[in-house]
Amino acid sequence: MGGAVHVRREKNGKVQPCHARRNAQTCPHGQHMSCTDRHHADDLRLGEPLCPDCYDYDGSVLFNAISPELWRRFTLALRRRFARLNGLTVKALREQVTIAFAKVAEYQRRGVVHFHAVIRLDGPNGPNSPPPAWATADALADAVQHAAAAVTAEIKPLSRTFRWGIQLDVRRITMNGDLTEQAVAAYIAKYATKAAECVGTLDRRIQPLDNLDALPVRDHARRLIAACMRLGEDADLADLRLTHWAHMLGFRGHFSTKSRSYSTTLGELWAARERFVHTEEVTHGRLPLFDEDTILVVTHWQYAGQGQSAGDALLAAAITGTSSGGHP
Ligand SMILES: [Zn+2]
Numbered sequence: 262m263g264g265a266v267h268v269r270r271e272k273n274g275k276v277q278p279c280h281a282r283r284n285a286q287t288c289p290h291g292q293h294m295s296c297t298d299r300h301h302a303d304d305l306r307l308g309e310p311l312c313p314d315c316y317d318y319d320g321s322v323l324f325n326a327i328s329p330e331l332w333r334r335f336t337l338a339l340r341r342r343f344a345r346l347n348g349l350t351v352k353a354l355r356e357q358v359t360i361a362f363a364k365v366a367e368y369q370r371r372g373v374v375h376f377h378a379v380i381r382l383d384g385p386n387g388p389n390s391p392p393p394a395w396a397t398a399d400a401l402a403d404a405v406q407h408a409a410a411a412v413t414a415e416i417k418p419l420s421r422t423f424r425w426g427i428q429l430d431v432r433r434i435t436m437n438g439d440l441t442e443q444a445v446a447a448y449i450a451k452y453a454t455k456a457a458e459c460v461g462t463l464d465r466r467i468q469p470l471d472n473l474d475a476l477p478v479r480d481h482a483r484r485l486i487a488a489c490m491r492l493g494e495d496a497d498l499a500d501l502r503l504t505h506w507a508h509m510l511g512f513r514g515h516f517s518t519k520s521r522s523y524s525t526t527l528g529e530l531w532a533a534r535e536r537f538v539h540t541e542e543v544t545h546g547r548l549p550l551f552d553e554d555t556i557l558v559v560t561h562w563q564y565a566g567q568g569q570s571a572g573d574a575l576l577a578a579a580i581t582g583t584s585s586g587g588h589p
């Protein structure tokens with residue numbers, strides 16, 4: 262989805278050239294589709310397209326808008342697969358196993374969300390009952406891989422189909438207590454190593470009369486917002502509420518670079534991480550950070566290390582998005 266963006270890649274601790282292409286093409290807008298820079302981590306061009314005029318801005322915001330549906334279908338497909346792997350119907354599975362999900366959405370620099378999820382197996386009565394012995398983390402991992410590859414969500418009026426990207430990272434983790442958003446936040450706090458960086462959008466709704474040219478954002482964010490506003494005019498896409506969520510680049514979640522709630526939230530997150538570093542008590546704690554139905558949006562975090570497997574059938578999955586069909 263989208264098109265080539267400036268990236269920072271490291272190999273054996275050395276920063277690699279961004280897009281070094283021998284025989285690089287020149288795009289229809291006269292842009293040489295190559296970049297040999299070794300970008301610094303603070304380079305503002307990171308995540309921005311090599312050619313903005315080639316970049317699929319519509320696809321980016323449409324993916325953000327459809328991603329909650331794609332997620333919902335993913336959870337259904339995962340249950341179906343997990344049931345089949347164990348020779349059960351979905352209904353029979355439910356009588357023996359609870360599969361619980363919690364997720365956070367994260368903006369990549371290019372302004373497309375991806376999800377980090379914690380998926381947990383319990384017995385039929387939830388966290389107070391152990392899962393049956395056959396309900397293993399390996400089978401769950403198989404179901405995650407299968408479901409992530411299988412599900413699609415279509416935006417019919419535009420004949421565009423969206424699916425998860427090929428980047429899927431599944432690992433076992435250990436987490437005690439209920440799988441609440443708070444617990445997931447604690448998990449993230451445990452693994453997040455990098456301060457949140459903002460995609461550079463606004464922390465307020467865009468109004469129809471706003472002059473987009475005057476918004477204090479970089480051109481990449483401006484184009485994403487403009488795509489939302491333009492597609493939002495399409496009555497066939499009304500369900501996606503793209504105008505309403507233009508400041509979120511199409512995604513329906515909480516995101517703010519400046520508001521008190523956001524800074525409090527992230528402040529708590531980092532404080533939690535600090536506490537974890539010192540006492541490791543966060544994995545057991547329930548941080549009063551979020552409402553149950555809040556999708557926490559952070560703009561950047563990464564794993565500091567791998568969780569220890571302690572027999573808990575618990576997985577963390579990170580999945581990214583892509584699209585196919587319809588426009589390029
Ligand atoms: Zn570059």
Ligand SMILES: [Zn+2]
Pocket residue numbers: 288289290291292312313314315316
């Ligand atoms: Zn171009």
